[in-house]
Amino acid sequence: MPLSRRISDSTVRRLSHYLRVLELIQADGGVTVSSEELAKRGHTTAAQVRKDLSHFGSFGKRGLGYSVDELKDRLRTILGLDRLWRVILVGAGRIGSALFDYPDFKKRGYDCVAIVDTDPEKIGERWGERVIRPAEELESLIRELNVNLVILAVPASAAQVVAERSVNAGVKGILNFAPVQIQVPEGIPVENVNLVMELEALSFQINRASET
Amino acid sequence: MPLSRRISDSTVRRLSHYLRVLELIQADGGVTVSSEELAKRGHTTAAQVRKDLSHFGSFGKRGLGYSVDELKDRLRTILGLDRLWRVILVGAGRIGSALFDYPDFKKRGYDCVAIVDTDPEKIGERWGERVIRPAEELESLIRELNVNLVILAVPASAAQVVAERSVNAGVKGILNFAPVQIQVPEGIPVENVNLVMELEALSFQINRASET
DNA sequence: ACCTTCTTGTGAAGCTTTTCACAAGCGGTT
DNA sequence: AACCGCTTGTGAAAAGCTTCACAAGAAGGT
Structure with missing residues (x-):
């Protein structure tokens, strides 16, 4: 969890995009999501999704994927949306x-x-x-x-x-x-x-x- | 003059930006401009300016810099602004x-x-x-x-x-x-x-x- | 308890973009 | 005509970003 390294602008843009996709998935009743699926709906690759997230910690469960709800919260915090x-x-x-x-x-x-x-x-x-x-x-x-x-x-x-x-x-x-x-x-x-x-x-x- | 290679999105954005800076320079009465000056007013480096332009040809004169008027025209053509x-x-x-x-x-x-x-x-x-x-x-x-x-x-x-x-x-x-x-x-x-x-x-x- | 299936997290490889550094060229001066 | 100060254009090096590939781990079935 290399929390200190500089995060590229493109990574931040993608995080923002993942958050939007997660909201859509949640609206469709999705509870967990794999990097594969997030990638498909978010116009990128599974490896890219995992690499992006890995800069901030490890939020997924091997074999299962990510909890939509938890990942949404994490992204909101990362993007600074947990405040007004x-x-x-x-x-x-x-x-x-x-x-x-x-x-x-x-x-x-x-x-x-x-x-x-x-x-x-x-x-x-x-x-x-x-x-x-x-x-x-x-x-x-x-x-x-x-x-x-x-x-x-x-x-x-x-x-x-x-x-x-x-x-x-x-x-x-x-x-x-x-x-x-x-x-x-x-x-x-x-x-x-x-x-x-x-x-x-x-x-x-x-x-x-x-x-x- | 490697006219065929793929041009990165960031390069195109910068070209657009150079064009705007050139217009300002011209409004101030500038006739020629160096990559150094273009860089200073355009939020980048001189080497970057030269590299960006070099993808499309060589428009400058060594020792002198670029003709503001000519470079403006070239950029307009490159960006597709020479038509409606x-x-x-x-x-x-x-x-x-x-x-x-x-x-x-x-x-x-x-x-x-x-x-x-x-x-x-x-x-x-x-x-x-x-x-x-x-x-x-x-x-x-x-x-x-x-x-x-x-x-x-x-x-x-x-x-x-x-x-x-x-x-x-x-x-x-x-x-x-x-x-x-x-x-x-x-x-x-x-x-x-x-x-x-x-x-x-x-x-x-x-x-x-x-x-x- | 073990095996199978799935998916993450991550070094390492591969690719792209930026920066460096310098030869080549231009114009003015002596 | 040779010199000097400047600035371009560009290979080569460095930095940054993306993709690959696989060990590690989790859940469910037998």
Whole structure:
């Protein structure tokens, strides 16, 4: 159980995926599952599943497989889903609005406790239980509401400044939708979602496929 | 110039990123750029930049660096941005709406030529120049409008069926926002954007950082 | 108690990606 | 024309990730 080694990003993605598959299996009434089956439904190989899990301990029973229920719990703990994450959404545009009531977020323990924007037209607008606050309140909201995560749904030009202000106010991680690489202090994880990049990867591959 | 070898996904992502950095450099009046500078602004190393580019030819001048303008053009060609991509959006919910008028799409040559949804309330609604069409028309719209790409912004349960119908109607690539791994024929690229997975990667890393 | 069947956990092998290091090439200067 | 400072392009080395293959262990049947 080499709990200390660095875990690759691809491993983490797969863990997240296994968790989703486990939920489906449980919904179908499954009680135990083999690495083989998990692999088949999760788009990978049995050896990969076992190797991924082995980084965190040994959760299976030889000859039997894994207890769906137990493995689900373990994965939830590993992924940090056994607690509530308080999220602040910065940017109440289209993307912000899509993220705000993305049903799966709440299901997984991510609670959007505040929304801020710079647009005076939007400030004061009510989204569900929340009211959009002015961007100046970013720091005070983070402190008062004990916010852990910030979702950046702002234009590229604003992203760096907002990121810095958020980190200074105590945020521990950033989900960045702005198409720009932001600089943050060591130890603050940033995940980037860049929609144009995804489309470009797609058109690249289509071109490639047709070149053959 | 080993034009034939498989190009890794991470390389493609970086190319896309270099392109954006080049645009910024050009906006600042830069005319040439070294791999060193490109690396610094693009979150990687100079050797990586050169290796990435070397897969497609040699675009630089020793002692000088790269012509910003030329490299930009080359990257656009490599990424398939030297043509127009016709996109159909399936699912006119929050995420669909955010994607529909994401300004950078059009800038990069992706044109959303149609929107479909199953919800009778939404059908007929006007979004900018487009009107939401019923989902039954998916195939005919793809054929008539010569659609190349489909963006799946539908619930997980519908994703597989829509993907199959789209591919059968002639679509060449899929951008999938549904949190499920879809199965498609060999040679049809799929890019997945899974928002929950991003948040989970984030909370995993935050936990990890604090364990030290 | 033993045998059979199944499946995990894991070193080692194989493969891919990144980093290193340096010869080759370009432009300006003397 | 020779030199010098810089930067590319690229084999080779290093690091990282995935697949293989098999010993070890668990349950059930005889």
